[in-house]
Amino acid sequence: MNLWLTRLLRNAITAVTSLGSFARFVISTVDGVRAEPPQRRVIVPLMVEIGLKSVGVVLATGAFVGMVLAVQIYNQLHKMGAESTAGPIINLSIVSELGPVLAAIILAGRVGGAMAAELGTMKVTEQIDALRTLGADPVTYLVTPRFLSCLLLVPILTLYSDAIGVVGGYVMSVKFYAISEHYYWEQTRRFLEMWDVFVGIAKSLFFGGAIGLICCYKGFQAGQGAEGVGRATTNAFVAAFITILVSNFFMSLFFNTLYRVLHS
Numbered sequence: 001m002n003l004w005l006t007r008l009l010r011n012a013i014t015a016v017t018s019l020g021s022f023a024r025f026v027i028s029t030v031d032g033v034r035a036e037p038p039q040r041r042v043i044v045p046l047m048v049e050i051g052l053k054s055v056g057v058v059l060a061t062g063a064f065v066g067m068v069l070a071v072q073i074y075n076q077l078h079k080m081g082a083e084s085t086a087g088p089i090i091n092l093s094i095v096s097e098l099g100p101v102l103a104a105i106i107l108a109g110r111v112g113g114a115m116a117a118e119l120g121t122m123k124v125t126e127q128i129d130a131l132r133t134l135g136a137d138p139v140t141y142l143v144t145p146r147f148l149s150c151l152l153l154v155p156i157l158t159l160y161s162d163a164i165g166v167v168g169g170y171v172m173s174v175k176f177y178a179i180s181e182h183y184y185w186e187q188t189r190r191f192l193e194m195w196d197v198f199v200g201i202a203k204s205l206f207f208g209g210a211i212g213l214i215c216c217y218k219g220f221q222a223g224q225g226a227e228g229v230g231r232a233t234t235n236a237f238v239a240a241f242i243t244i245l246v247s248n249f250f251m252s253l254f255f256n257t258l259y260r261v262l263h264s
Contacts, residue, residue, distance in 0.1 A: 022213075022217055025139065025143075025213070025216075025217050025220070026213055028137075028139040028140070028143075029139055029143050029144055029147050029213060029216075032137065032139055032140035032143070032144040033144055033147070033148060035140070036140055036144075037144075038144055038145035038148060042145050043145040043148060043149060046145050046146055046149045047149050047152075047153060049111075049114075050107075050111050050146075050149045050150060050153050051149070051153035051156065051157065054106075054107060054110055054111060054153075054157055055157065055160060057106055057110060058103055058106060058107070058157045058158075058160055058161045059160060059161065059164045061102055061103065061106050061161060062094075062099065062102075062103070062160065062161030062162065062163070062164040062165040062168070063164045063165065063167070063168040064168065065094065065098055065099070065102055065161075065165050065168070066090065066094055066164070066165035066166060066167065066168030066169035066170075066172070067168040067169065067171070067172045069090050069093060069094065069098065069165075069169055070086065070090055070168070070169040070172035070173045070176075070177070071172060073086050073089050073090055074086055074172075074173060074177050074179070077089075083177070083179050084179065084180060084183035084184070084187060085187055086169075086173050086179055086184065087169075087170075087173065087179075087183070087184035087185060087186075087187045087188040088187045088188050088190070088191035088192055090166075090169040090173065091166050091169065091188050091192050092191065092192055092196055094162055094165040094166055094169065095162050095166075095192065095196050095197055095200045096196045096197075096199045096200045096203075097200075097248075097252070098165070099158055099161050099162040099165055099200055100158050100162075100200045100201075100203040100204040100207060100248075101203075101207075101244060101245070101248050102161070103154070103157055103158045103161040103204065104154060104158070104203075104204060104207035104208070104211065104244045105241060105244055107150075107154055107157065107208075107211060108211050108215070108237055108240035108241055108244065109237055111150065111211065111215075112211045112212075112214070112215035112236055112237060112240050113215070113233050113236060113237050115146055115212070115215045115216055115219060115236075116215045116216070116218045116219040116222075116232050116233045116235075116236035116237075117219070117229055117230075117232070117233045118219065119142060119143075119216055119219025119220055119222070120218075120219040120220075120222030120228065120229040120232040120233065121222075121229055122142070122219075123219065123220060123222050124222060124224060124225065124226075124228060124229055128142070128220070138220075139220075142216070143212075143213075143216040143220075146212050146216055147209065147212035147213060147216065148212075149212070150208040150209065150211050150212030151205065151208045151209045151212060152208070153208065154204050154205070154207055154208025154211065155201050155204040155205050155208060157204075158200065158201070158204035159201070162200065170184065195259060199251075199255045202251070202255070203248060203251055206247060206251065207244050207247070207248075210240065210243050210244065210247065211240050211244075214236060214239050214240045214243060215236040215237075215240060218232045218233075218235050218236035218239065219232055219233075219236065
C-alpha cells in the first residue's frame with residue numbers, strides 16, 4: 001500500500017511539474033510573439049511547409065469525409081423516408097464538428113510530427129544550446145514562427161476541408177442517390193447558420209495553436225539519440241490528438257450552451 005501511494009504521489013508530482021514547465025513554455029512563446037514578431041524570411045518558408053504542402057492531404061480528407069458521411073446518413077434517412085433532410089445534417093456535421101477535428105488530426109500527424117522531430121533533432125545535436133550560447137532565445141527564434149504559422153493556417157486549411165467536404169456530400173447525395181437538389185440546398189439554407197461556421201473556425205483556431213505549442217514543446221523535451229527523437233515525435237502526436245478530442249468536447253458544450261443563452 002505504501003509503495004502504491006508513493007508511486008501515485010511521484011506520478012502526480014511529475015505531472016504537475018510537466019504542466020508547470022509547459023505553462024512557462026507557452027508564456028515564453030506568446031511573449032515572443034508580442035516582443036519580437038518573426039521576420040518574413042523565417043515565417044514564409046514555414047507557412048509554405050505547413051500550409052501549401054498540406055493542401056492536398058486536407059482536401060482528400062475533406063472530400064472522403066463528406067462522401068462517407070453522405071453514404072451513412074442516406075442509409076439511415078432512407079429507412080424513415082426523410083432523405084430530403086440529408087443536406088443540413090451532412091453540412092452541419094462537416095462545418096462544426098468533423099471538418100475542424102479531422103483536419104486538425106491530419107495536420108497534427110503531418111505538421112506536428114515533423115516539427116517535433118525537427119526540434120528534437122536540433123536538441124540532440126545541441127543546436128538549441130548553441131543558440132543560447134549566441135545570446136538568442138530558442139523559443140522566440142524556433143517556436144514562435146511555428147506557433148504563428150499553425151495558428152493562422154490551420155483555420156484556413158479547415159475551411160478548404162469543409163468546402164470540399166460539402167461538395168463531396170452534395171455529389172453523393174444529389175448525383176448518386178438522386179436526392180432533390182432543391183430540397184438539399186433549401187434545407188441546408190434553413191438550418192445552417194453563420195454561427196456554425198464561426199464555431200468551426202473558433203475550434204480550428206484553438207486546434208492550430210495547440211498543435212504548434214504541444215509539438216514544439218515535445219521536441220524541446222526530446223531525449224538523447226534517435227530513440228529520444230522518435231519517442232518525442234510519437235508523444236507529440238498522441239498529446240495533440242488527445243488534446244484535440246478532449247478540447248472539442250468541452251468547446252462543443254460551451255458553444256451549444258452559449259447559443260441557447262443568446263437565443264433564449
